Amino acid sequence: xxxxxxxxxxxxxxxxxxxxxxxxxxxxxxxxxxxxxxxxxxxxxxxxxxxxxxxxxxxxxxxxxxxxxxxxxxxxxxxxxxxxxxxxxxxxxxxxxxxxxxxxxxxxxxxxxxxxxxxxxxxxxxxxxxxxxxxxxxxxxxxxxxxxxxxxxxxxxxxxxxxxxxxxxxxxxxxxxxxxxxxxxxxxxxxxxxxxxxxxxxxxxxxxxxxxxxxxxxxxxxxxxxxxxxxxxxxxxxxxxxxxxxxxxxxxxxxxxxxxxxxxxxxxxxxxxxxxxxxxxxxxxxxxxxxxxxxxxxxxxxxxxxxxxxxxxxxxxxxxxxxxxxxxxxxxxxxxxxxxxxxxxxxxxxxxxxxxxxxxxxxxxxxxx
Numbered sequence: 001x002x003x004x005x006x007x008x009x010x011x012x013x014x015x016x017x018x019x020x021x022x023x024x025x026x027x028x029x030x031x032x033x034x035x036x037x038x039x040x041x042x043x044x045x046x047x048x049x050x051x052x053x054x055x056x057x058x059x060x061x062x063x064x065x066x067x068x069x070x071x072x073x074x075x076x077x078x079x080x081x082x083x084x085x086x087x088x089x090x091x092x093x094x095x096x097x098x099x100x101x102x103x104x105x106x107x108x109x110x111x112x113x114x115x116x117x118x119x120x121x122x123x124x125x126x127x128x129x130x131x132x133x134x135x136x137x138x139x140x141x142x143x144x145x146x147x148x149x150x151x152x153x154x155x156x157x158x159x160x161x162x163x164x165x166x167x168x169x170x171x172x173x174x175x176x177x178x179x180x181x182x183x184x185x186x187x188x189x190x191x192x193x194x195x196x197x198x199x200x201x202x203x204x205x206x207x208x209x210x211x212x213x214x215x216x217x218x219x220x221x222x223x224x225x226x227x228x229x230x231x232x233x234x235x236x237x238x239x240x241x242x243x244x245x246x247x248x249x250x251x252x253x254x255x256x257x258x259x260x261x262x263x264x265x266x267x268x269x270x271x272x273x274x275x276x277x278x279x280x281x282x283x284x285x286x287x288x289x290x291x292x293x294x295x296x297x298x299x300x301x302x303x304x305x306x307x308x309x310x311x312x313x314x315x316x317x318x319x320x321x322x323x324x325x326x327x328x329x330x331x332x333x334x335x336x337x338x339x340x341x342x343x344x345x346x347x348x349x350x351x352x353x354x355x356x357x358x359x360x361x362x363x364x365x366x367x368x369x
Contacts, residue, residue: 011360011361011362011363011364011365012360012361013357013360013361014290014294014357014360017287017290017291018357020283020286020287021287021338021353023283024280024283024284024287024337024338024339025058025338025339027268027280027339028054028264028336028338028339028340029051029054029055029058030246031246031260031264031267031268031271031339032050032051032054032260032264032339032340032341033048033051033054034246034247034249034252034267034271035249035252035259035260035264035267036049036050036051036054036259036260036341037051037247037252038252038253038254039254039259039260042254050260050341053113053341053343054341057341057342057343057346057347058346060343060346060347061346061347061349061350061351062350064347064350064351064354065350065351065353065354065357066354067354068350068351068352068353068354068355068357068358069354069355069357069358069361070358071354071355071358073302073303073355073358073359073362073363076127076355077127077130077131077302080124080127080128080130080131081128081131083124083127083128084121084124084125084127084128086124087117087120087121087123087124087125088121088124088157090107090115090117090120090121091117091118091121091157091158091161092157093107093117094106094107094117094161095160095161099162100114102162103161103162103163104160104161104162105118105161105162105163105166113343115343115344116342116344116345117344118158118161118163118166118167118170119166119342119344119345119347119348120344120347120348121154121157121158121170122166122169122170122173122313122348122352123348123351123352123355125150125154125170125173125174126173126174126177126305126306126309126310126313126352127306127355128150129147129150129174129177129178129305129309130177130301130302130304130305130306131302132146132147132150133147133177133178133181133301133305134181134300134301134302143182147178150174151171151174151175151178154170154174155167155168155170155171155174158170164332165320165332165333165334166334168320168332169313169316169317169320169334172312172316173309173312173313173316174309176308176309176312177305177308177309177312180295180296180304180305180308181301181305218230218233218327227257228256228257228263228331229327229331231251231255231256231257231266232251232256232263232266232324232325232326232327233325233326233327234251234255235249235251235255235256235263235266235267235269235270235325236266236269236270236274236325236326238250238251238270239269239270239271239272239273239274239277240273240274241273241274241275242272242273242274242275242276243269243270243271243272243273243276244270244271245271246271246272247271248271249267249270249271250270251266251267251270252267252270258333260340260341261335261340261341261342262321262324262333262334262335262340263324263325264321264335264336264339264340264341265277265321265322265325265336265339266325268280268336268339269325280339281318281322284314284315284318284319284337285315287311287314287315288311288312288314288315288318289311289315290311291307291308291310291311291314291356292307292308292311292312292315293311294307294356294359294360294365295307295308295309295311296308297365297366298359298363298365298366299363299364299365299366300363303359303363306355306356306359307356307359307360310352310353310355310356313337313349313352314337314349317334317335317336317337318336318337320332320334321334321335321336321340322336337349
């Protein structure tokens with residue numbers, strides 16, 4: 001009898017992956033303290049205001065992570081549809097009130113904090129999509145229709161909130177989940193070619209056209225639409241190889257917009273330098289690669305596609321954020337996972353990491369001999 005070169009191994013905890021994630025979290029704590037201090041003084045008369053809130057978010061996220069690490073996966077699978085519908089409902093709530101910063105991204109909770117439900121939709125969509133993918137269909141066309149319908153609904157809902165960046169991140173993860181289960185390279189090529197065209201068309205409509213102009217030639221209107229792009233690049237250039245030192249950033253003093261969230265990587269490069277920033281980039285690539293690799297080794301659709309989605313979320317969103325800072329792509333307004341300030345984003349990513357380690361700790365996987 002011919003022996004297989006694949007064998008099944010028992011689940012085990014990946015300490016290197018776990019502590020790589022926490023290394024980014026600790027870097028984020030330092031950088032939020034530094035980058036948010038000036039705006040804390042200006043807006044709240046307290047330099048540590050945003051830093052202390054960030055610590056609270058980290059604490060809540062950590063609790064959510066450890067709960068997710070031990071929560072029964074069978075229950076998550078069974079009620080994934082209900083969880084998804086709950087987050088869809090949360091995404092609808094912003095449309096019932098006045099827009100915040102000309103968008104419908106946030107829910108104002110008692111004027112104490114805001115909740116961004118699209119971040120929670122990332123988690124629930126990744127949880128529920130495997131159920132749709134694993135159901136038996138009468139034909140490949142039916143499978144395609146149901147899959148694209150689910151993707152289109154989630155992406156369209158977030159796009160209507162005027163949050164193109166999050167919509168693209170969700171689209172990337174869900175499309176990768178779909179192709180992992182079908183493995184049809186022809187379809188993948190068609191969609192890969194169609195997506196940039198669609199994004200360029202959407203981005204050239206309305207207020208987003210200014211971001212395209214700032215991307216193509218920021219210095220043509222350096223005091224208006226090109227300001228954020230230019231200041232982000234100045235921060236990167238100012239950092240040099242080894243940085244100006246933690247706490248010594250110049251650009252965080254109201255030059256770089258949202259220095260502690262949407263442009264967090266600009267201050268990271270300025271204070272830590274290109275060499276350390278490159279190591280942070282490699283850390284993101286490692287984390288993303290590990291989750292995706294584990295996904296391909298899992299033995300069922302739910303665990304496989306969810307891990308691939310988490311790896312795609314982390315890798316794609318971090319690259320988009322960094323690309324904006326160095327003007328490799330147009331400005332989008334999206335956080336850097338584990339490093340940027342942002343309560344809902346922290347909660348979402350910590351929860352996804354918790355579920356992922358739950359899978360790695362309890363579900364067997366395939367390995368090559």
